[in-house]
Amino acid sequence: MKRAAKKNSRAGARAALVILGALVILGCVAWGKLHAGASFLARYEDRDGAPPVDIVESRVEIPGPDRRIRAKLFVPAGGYRRAVLVAHGVHWKGYDEPRLLRFATTLASMGFAVLVPDLEDLGRYELEPRAVDEIEASALWLLEESGLCLRDGRIGMMGISFAGGLSICAAARESLAGRVAYAFSFGGHGDLDRTLGYLITGRMPDGTELRPHVYGQAVVVRLFAKRLVPEDQAEALRSVLFDFLKDDEARARERLGELDPEARKLARLCVDRKVDELGEVLAAGLGEIETDPILSPKRGPVPDCPLFLLHGSVDNVIPPSESVALGRWAEKETDATVLVSELIRHVDLEPEDEEPSWIDYYLAIRFWNDLLTL
Numbered sequence: 001m002k003r004a005a006k007k008n009s010r011a012g013a014r015a016a017l018v019i020l021g022a023l024v025i026l027g028c029v030a031w032g033k034l035h036a037g038a039s040f041l042a043r044y045e046d047r048d049g050a051p052p053v054d055i056v057e058s059r060v061e062i063p064g065p066d067r068r069i070r071a072k073l074f075v076p077a078g079g080y081r082r083a084v085l086v087a088h089g090v091h092w093k094g095y096d097e098p099r100l101l102r103f104a105t106t107l108a109s110m111g112f113a114v115l116v117p118d119l120e121d122l123g124r125y126e127l128e129p130r131a132v133d134e135i136e137a138s139a140l141w142l143l144e145e146s147g148l149c150l151r152d153g154r155i156g157m158m159g160i161s162f163a164g165g166l167s168i169c170a171a172a173r174e175s176l177a178g179r180v181a182y183a184f185s186f187g188g189h190g191d192l193d194r195t196l197g198y199l200i201t202g203r204m205p206d207g208t209e210l211r212p213h214v215y216g217q218a219v220v221v222r223l224f225a226k227r228l229v230p231e232d233q234a235e236a237l238r239s240v241l242f243d244f245l246k247d248d249e250a251r252a253r254e255r256l257g258e259l260d261p262e263a264r265k266l267a268r269l270c271v272d273r274k275v276d277e278l279g280e281v282l283a284a285g286l287g288e289i290e291t292d293p294i295l296s297p298k299r300g301p302v303p304d305c306p307l308f309l310l311h312g313s314v315d316n317v318i319p320p321s322e323s324v325a326l327g328r329w330a331e332k333e334t335d336a337t338v339l340v341s342e343l344i345r346h347v348d349l350e351p352e353d354e355e356p357s358w359i360d361y362y363l364a365i366r367f368w369n370d371l372l373t374l
Helices: 002-033 035-045 098-109 129-144 162-171 192-201 214-223 231-245 249-258 261-271 275-286 321-330 358-372
Strands: 055-063 068-076 082-087 112-117 155-160 180-186 307-312 336-341
Touching: 035 098, 035 358, 055 098, 055 129, 068 098, 068 129, 082 098, 082 129, 082 162, 098 112, 112 129, 129 155, 129 162, 155 162, 162 180, 162 321, 192 214, 192 275, 214 231, 214 261, 214 275, 231 249, 231 261, 249 261, 261 275, 307 321, 307 358, 321 336, 336 358
Parallel strands: 082 112, 082 155, 155 180, 180 307, 307 336
Antiparallel strands: 055 068, 068 112
C-alpha cells in the first residue's frame, strides 16, 4: 500500500509539473496556445481521478475481412471534435489492456469519440497481414457506419507499439485516401524485419547498441518457433511462452518439463531473462528474417496525411531509431512530426529520469498539442 501511495503521489506531482513547466517556459500567453497538450498529459497522469466529463462506453461489432471484430466505443456525452481509431499493441488483454483503456478514456475526456477494436491476432502475439486488414475495416466502419464522423469527413488513426506501424500501413491504403486527418504511431516500427533483427542482436541501424527486452525476444521465438525447434514441439513452446508473456512466469516454469530439450532451452532462456544468450541462439537459428512487406510501413506508400511519431529514448522493445527512420521516409511527401522523448518507457508515459527536465515536458506538451488540435 505504501508503494502504491508513493507511486500515485509521484504521478500527481508529475501532473502538476506538466502544467507548471508549461507556465514557466512559455508564460501565460503561450500556455493558452498549448492548453490541449498540457491538459492531456495532466489528465493521463491523474490515474485515480474521475474523468472531468461524462463518457458513454458501448460495445459494437464490426464486419471484418473474415470475422467480426469486437470493439469498444468511448464517446463524451457533451459532444466531440473528432472521431479517432486507437489500435492496441501486441498484448494478450487486447482492447482490455489497462494502459490502453486509460489512454482511450483520456482522449475521450478531451473531446474525442474513440473506437478501440479488439485485434485478435495481436492479442495472441501474432504479426499477420490480417491485423492491417482489420485496422482498415475498423477505420471504414468509423467513417461510414458509426455515425460519428461529423467534422470534416476524416478520422484520426492511432496505433500503439507494433500497431503504430500497422496503423500507418492501413492509413496508406486506397480505401482511406483523403479520409484520414492524421496517423499517430506511439512506439511503433517502420520496418518489421529490421525491428525483429534488433531484438535478436541489440544493434540499431547506426551501429549503436541497446540491450533488447526479453519480452520482445519471446515474441520473436513464438513467431518463428517452427524454424527454431522440431515442428511437433513448436506449439508446445509457443504455449509456454504465451504464459510467460501473460506475466504468469510461475506457470511457464512449471510447464518447462513438458518440452523436449531444444524447446525447453529456448523457453528457459526466456523465463530466466538470459537476453544475450537468447540473442545468440536466435541469430544462429534464424539468420535473415523476412516478413510480409504488408507489415512494414516503409515498404509501402506514404499515407496522404500528416504523421505523428512518438518514441521513448531508450525503448528496447521497438528502438527509437524506427520512428526517426519513419519520419525521414515520410517527410518528402507529407508533414512528419517526430519526438524521441525521455518521458516514455516503450508505450508508458513514464519518465526514464526521476527528475526530467522542463524542456522534456515542453516538447511533449507541444507534440500532444499539435496532434490533438489538428
